[in-house]
Structures are given as structure tokens and as C-alpha cells.
Amino acid sequence: MTPSRAAFAAILGKDLRSELRTLQSLPAMALFSITTFVIFRFGLDRTHLSGSLAAGVLWATLLFAAVLGINRLFVTEREEGGFDAIRLAPIDRSVLFSAKVAALMIYLLALELIAVPIFALFFLGSGAALAPLVSVLLLADFGLAATGTLISSMAVNSRARDLLVPLVLLPLVVPLMIAATGATEPLLVLGGPGYHRFGTWLMVLGLYDLIFGLVGYAVFDFLLED
Amino acid sequence: MYGKGLKPLSIATVALLAIGLSLVFFYAPIETDQGIIQKIFYLHVPLAIVSLVGFVIGGVFAIAHLRSGNSRWDAYSYVSIHISVIFGVAVLITGGIWAKASWGHWWVWNEPTLVSFLIVFLLYCTYYPFRYAIEDRDQQARYASVFAVTAGAFVPLNFMAVRMAQSLVHPRVFATANGGLPGSMMLTFLCCIAAIALLWTTLVKFELAAKSASGQVKRLRRVLDAPTGAPASRVAPEVS
Numbered sequence: 104m105t106p107s108r109a110a111f112a113a114i115l116g117k118d119l120r121s122e123l124r125t126l127q128s129l130p131a132m133a134l135f136s137i138t139t140f141v142i143f144r145f146g147l148d149r150t151h152l153s154g155s156l157a158a159g160v161l162w163a164t165l166l167f168a169a170v171l172g173i174n175r176l177f178v179t180e181r182e183e184g185g186f187d188a189i190r191l192a193p194i195d196r197s198v199l200f201s202a203k204v205a206a207l208m209i210y211l212l213a214l215e216l217i218a219v220p221i222f223a224l225f226f227l228g229s230g231a232a233l234a235p236l237v238s239v240l241l242l243a244d245f246g247l248a249a250t251g252t253l254i255s256s257m258a259v260n261s262r263a264r265d266l267l268v269p270l271v272l273l274p275l276v277v278p279l280m281i282a283a284t285g286a287t288e289p290l291l292v293l294g295g296p297g298y299h300r301f302g303t304w305l306m307v308l309g310l311y312d313l314i315f316g317l318v319g320y321a322v323f324d325f326l327l328e329d
Numbered sequence: 330m331y332g333k334g335l336k337p338l339s340i341a342t343v344a345l346l347a348i349g350l351s352l353v354f355f356y357a358p359i360e361t362d363q364g365i366i367q368k369i370f371y372l373h374v375p376l377a378i379v380s381l382v383g384f385v386i387g388g389v390f391a392i393a394h395l396r397s398g399n400s401r402w403d404a405y406s407y408v409s410i411h412i413s414v415i416f417g418v419a420v421l422i423t424g425g426i427w428a429k430a431s432w433g434h435w436w437v438w439n440e441p442t443l444v445s446f447l448i449v450f451l452l453y454c455t456y457y458p459f460r461y462a463i464e465d466r467d468q469q470a471r472y473a474s475v476f477a478v479t480a481g482a483f484v485p486l487n488f489m490a491v492r493m494a495q496s497l498v499h500p501r502v503f504a505t506a507n508g509g510l511p512g513s514m515m516l517t518f519l520c521c522i523a524a525i526a527l528l529w530t531t532l533v534k535f536e537l538a539a540k541s542a543s544g545q546v547k548r549l550r551r552v553l554d555a556p557t558g559a560p561a562s563r564v565a566p567e568v569s
Contacts, residue, residue, distance in 0.1 A: 278490035
């Protein structure tokens, strides 16, 4: 194993282990998404959703639940001196970025493993759309993880920590949400999943992932300098 | 040192703006379809183009700051974004006026160019609270630069995503196959865009000169050990 890969595995393992032991983010994210679905149920006063309304409810809920996790992503690093340890360690600092993106990605996938079936149970007649939805979720999660990690690492060192993440992150992920809802909408229309412009939207998601993955990787070094 | 060349630049800006506006009102023909309201485009479109380019320029200055560590580039980046945000307000207002006259609504949601501009504008509005929230000056400069680079990459991507999402209602004058502008309109438009670009440059230079002057005053006060008059701004970068 190369040193970077060992460091990546160590940081990722540390994050997952501490999350498993403390259960700080994931249960809150899952609970938040379920409560939001219930609120949408009464706010919209519908028992069934389809098309763009269903896609909007799903993605708005997932996004706000993700913000909860993104807020907590670097809190232990800051409070327990993890940033100093990374600075002292003889490793490439971008490794912290990739490890955190991976950790956030795993949180989001775990969240969706709980939230999406519940969404289908609450609002959708059948689960036929869930299989093609996985590709949309994977691509959108990566983009959300990349931008979220970047913004979270900046916000955690500022005074207005929890305020800054939603403030800066939401406009930044608007294109991602446009593409994700655009791809999800035909999948959730009444009468089975359709694939109108599905591939185009997946390509936009992929492009977003690529650009913000590279930008995050390139600029993350500067955030750790002291 | 930022004040150098400010006077001829200002004079050139005023002259070009005057030429551009007189061309708009006395030379360019009145568009048959929309009438006099179309003339707001000579202001609206250059403002939009210049402010978007200004955002990207702010990102380029931020890259220069991150590469060199020279806080002067951070000041450039901050002022570029600042002036572009102000231009952005003007873009939204002039666009609204035109939309009200032409479409009957102040704002149209299914119009990609409006929405994407609004998203970019909102993102850059968060630049100020973001900067303000970080206390340490070096860290603030670095983080603001990272933000400017990320947001600079976001500008073209956002336009692509929003444009794909919706219909095309916004007039796309240069993109049509057999459209294009008549010569007199094109000349006026180019003159206006040059004038607005020059206005942007002048305002950026003015802002930098003002910031550098107040920084110098503060430094001199500190040397004289006199109490500073106004409290130091935590938002604005210190320009040396």
C-alpha cells in the first residue's frame, strides 16, 4: 500500500468507526428525512406523488438531511485537534479531502438506504423506479459529497459555522439539484418509469462531479495551511 | 500607488459612456417589434456580460493569490467580485424592467438566463458573510480565494445546467442563424460594452485606491500612536 492510500484508509476508517460508536450524524439525518416526509405529506395533502412533485420532495429532503451531516463533518477534527495532526503527518493533504468525500458519500448512501424506501412507501405506488434511481443517487451523492466537504472544511474554521454551510452550499448545488430532479422526474411519473432525457441529465451530473471533484482536490491544500 | 492613471481612465470612461449613450438614443434605430424599450438592452446586456466576466476575473485573481501568497491579489479578487455584485443588482433591475414591458411580468421562472444569473448572483452574495465570518486575516484571504476559484468554475457550469433544464424564451440575438444585428445596432452595442467594461475597470481601481489609502492612514496613525478614528473593517482586505 502506498502511503497516501494507507492514510486514506486510516482517515476513512477513523471517521466510520467514530460515527459507528457515537452515532452523531446518521440517526439525525435519517430521522430528519422521515419527519420531513411526514411534513410534506400534510403540507401537500396528498397520499400519492408523481413526476416533478415527487422528485422535488425527494431531493429537497435528501439535500437538507445532507446539510446536517455536512455540518458535522469536520467538527471532531476541529475540536480534538485533528487538523493539526494532519498538518504534522508526512502525507499529502489532499488525502484528507478524498477520505472525507468518501466518508460523506458513505453517510449519504446509508441515509438514502433508509430514506428512499420510506419515501417509496409513503408516496409511491410501486418500487419499480428504485432500480434506475440508484445511478442518479450515486452520481448526485458524489457531487454533494465533493462540494459539501469543501464548504464544510471552510465553514468549520469560521465563526458562523453552522450558518455558513447552508448559506454557501445551497446556491452551489443548484445545478446538481436541477440535474438530479430532471433525471428523477421521468422515473417517478405515473404508469411506470420513463427515460425522457435521462441520459443527458446523468451526463450533467457526471460533469458536475468531475469539475467539483477536481476543483476541491486542487484547492483543498490551501485550506489546511496555517 | 493604486491612484496612478486614475484620472485619464475616469475621463475615458465618462467620454465613452457619453458616446455610447448618445449612440443609443440618437443613432441606433428603434426596433420595429419592441419599440423604444428594446434600447435598455444596450445597458442590460453589457452589464450582465461584464459582471459575469468580472466574477471569473475575480476567480483568476484568486488563483494568482493562492499560487503566489501575495495578499495584493486577494484585494484584487475581492474588489472584482464586489463591483461585479453591484453590477449584478443593476442587471436584475434592468432585466426586470424590460421583462415587465415586454412579457408583462417582472420575473419569469421558466427562463434559463434569468434563473441562472440569479443563482450566480445569490452565490456571490454569500461571499460577504463568508468572508466576514473568518477572523484571521491570512486565513480569511485564503478561504475567500478558495471560494472565488470554486464559484468561478461554477459560473459556466451553472449556465449550462439551467439552460438545459428549460425552454428558450430569452432572446438570443447572436445565436440565431440568419438573425444578427444590423450594423448600426452592432456598433452601438459594441460601444456600450466597451464603455461598461471600462466603467468596471475604473470602479475597481477607485475601490482599490480608496482601500489602499485608508490602509495607509491606519498604518500612519498606528506609527503616530494615535487612536484610530473608525473601527477597522473586518470584511475588506487590507491593501498595502
